[in-house]
Amino acid sequence: MSSHDDCIFCKIIAGKIPCTKIYENDSLLAFMDINPLNTGHLLVVPKEHFETVFEMNPELYGALYAALATIAKAVQAAVQPDGATVMQLNGEAASQVVPHLHVHLVPRTFGDGLPISSWQEKSGDMDNIRSVAEKIRAQL
Ligand code: 5GP
Ligand code: ZN
Numbered sequence: 001m002s003s004h005d006d007c008i009f010c011k012i013i014a015g016k017i018p019c020t021k022i023y024e025n026d027s028l029l030a031f032m033d034i035n036p037l038n039t040g041h042l043l044v045v046p047k048e049h050f051e052t053v054f055e056m057n058p059e060l061y062g063a064l065y066a067a068l069a070t071i072a073k074a075v076q077a078a079v080q081p082d083g084a085t086v087m088q089l090n091g092e093a094a095s096q097v098v099p100h101l102h103v104h105l106v107p108r109t110f111g112d113g114l115p116i117s118s119w120q121e122k123s124g125d126m127d128n129i130r131s132v133a134e135k136i137r138a139q140l
């Protein structure tokens with residue numbers, strides 16, 4: 001399993017630095033975010049070091065979200081938020097800070113004011129949407 005010496009999450013996975021663990025199995029670890037955006041903010045990470053979705057195999061990526069779906073129900077029961085945001089940032093352009101893939105589960109409350117609430121409204125250009133869709137389908 002690949003591990004990076006200078007990666008903070010690889011160190012957490014190896015037990016070299018502590019975390020507040022929620023769940024783990026052979027392939028993934030869930031732990032509380034050290035700087036929570038809201039009460040109950042946690043992260044789910046693969047134990048193997050992958051930087052972004054672009055390097056990761058789809059099965060493992062799916063396993064992260066399957067675990068997250070189970071954990072989300074526990075968070076809902078424990079914290080009783082009004083909702084939750086699930087997000088996973090890929091690359092500096094997407095504001096990823098820690099370059100070890102991680103899925104955020106952020107419990108949300110009405111009026112929490114977090115800057116992740118809504119997409120910027122933009123008017124869609126259907127010709128462009130269809131032509132990009134064609135290019136993506138051609139790669140699948
Ligand atoms: P992103 O890379 O998606 O922007 O976010 C990285 C997340 O990792 C942040 O929410 C940050 O608070 C969290 N984080 C960074 N370093 C640590 C750490 O050492 N321990 C824990 N538990 N979380 C961390
Ligand atoms: Zn790592």
